[in-house]
Amino acid sequence: MVELSEKMTTNVETERNTSTLQMTMLLVAIGCLMAAPLFFYPIFLMKLLCFALFACAFNLLLGYTGLLSFGHATFFGGAAYFTAHAMKEWGVTPEVGVLIGVAGAALLGLVVGFVAIRRQGIYFAMITLALGQMFYFFCLQAGFTRGEDGIQSVPRGYLFGFVDLGNTTNMYYFVLAVFVVGVAIIWRFINSPFGMILKSIRENEARATSLGYSVARYKLGAFVMSAALTGLAGGVKALVFQFATLTDVGWQMSGEVILMTLLGGIGTLIGPIVGAGLVVTLQNYLATSDFPVTIITGIVFMVCVLLFRRGIIGELHASRLGKKLGF
Template structure:
């Protein structure tokens, strides 16, 4: 069980640590050099899911809202982006913006219905609406049912940069990934983010102070949907297809697993969790060993040994280790 002390406090989140700048520069340097040693497609897949998990963490870790339907935004944006590239034949940047816009609109509709509920009722409403969207994608003509949308070109960025080259696409995805993480960090450390964390800690006190709690929840829900949509759009651009797998409830469960493994309420936690899950899936895909069994065992070990997630537990224990 996650309690209030496991989160980053409002006071702590306003402090500026020089180590944060070093970590950002180190992250950028690593992203620039990693394609020299690691397959770029695997790295891009990891960044897409890390962004998806970070978007979910914005809602759960900082807003305290557990959604079981985030696959709707991820997969919906992937479908719209794929359709825009294949049928409308527009530039990839406009296709991505179209997908993100669709995710924002869908997030607004679902959010308006869901934020009126709390706890498990909120989670069940998001799951139900997400499954409704899944069946819409199954029946809608433009999604091509179980075949999905595939066989489209990545196009040229701004009409100049050809994204058919994996290395070029990698640096574009990496730039979008870093920019999105910075945007999430700014949101979390903005006055909006401070109030959102106050709502997470004590909703009744926030209401007594005069804040419109539902508006802040809805804002967080829509922004989380937008970032999840961006992740889905980038994934569709990377693999050049969008299928029902992207909107299935299993995808919602997968992003929850990634976020909990890494640790909620931190920027680094979802990235670590997504990296762990994607790496396990990649290495076990051709081994014949059931991937779900390994992921389940990994989650059990994490629950037993890392109650706050990997990053959360390290952050909690590091001061004690330093004192020793």
């Protein structure tokens, strides 16, 4: 009894220390992001935050539900188009424009998910790719997207009618707030009973079905949630760069977010953020060099596959150091 009591006390103290360490790390990270515009180019930081949220939303589907989608650019680019069109043609405020993008992405997610979840594995992935390419050609031909020119000169407007997002500093803190809210929603989602069921489906779908869970409904719910959060990232991205183009809905964008998630580590909250930061940083700082960025990115991916099969954060999570730090 004494040994059991001591062991329980030790476990409680360990959990308390881990929680304190994680909270400290979170506060430090938020503080760094708040001060980051003083040291880095704000547009680069906003791009990084948008793609980090995109990767986290994709990881919600791949890492926690076990569904590999090759068509997530549909929701990212679709939301960018919806937000850009609403801002430029309808003159709505930025928060309304972003919400229109999120709603449009969620609706697309409902349609694509309803069709795709009827299959598993590579068949699921191929269906999402095929539907994504269908949407790409729709955007190429549709009048409101303006074809290959895209929607350009999108006004940022005034947030809630009085905060001028034309000011780069204001825009950065708006993007940061959206990123924090988006990650908080994902954290709450994966730690809810719904998220626990998704993890059980990922581990053993047949057993989840035998326990009475409607697997198809849970998969569809996760797909729509992932699409909506991806749309949040896409809508904000359209405001940051003030345009929406076919690049946002191309299959290359879907491949890019898969790369980000795998590099950071699937099934971890921080992993996709690290992966997105690595890829966006390489793209930004190597853009002016003579050496192709894609080759460097490919080499980094090969190294991670060979040395960090779980991804950067995934390997850290499995290591002793990661357990001490509470990853």
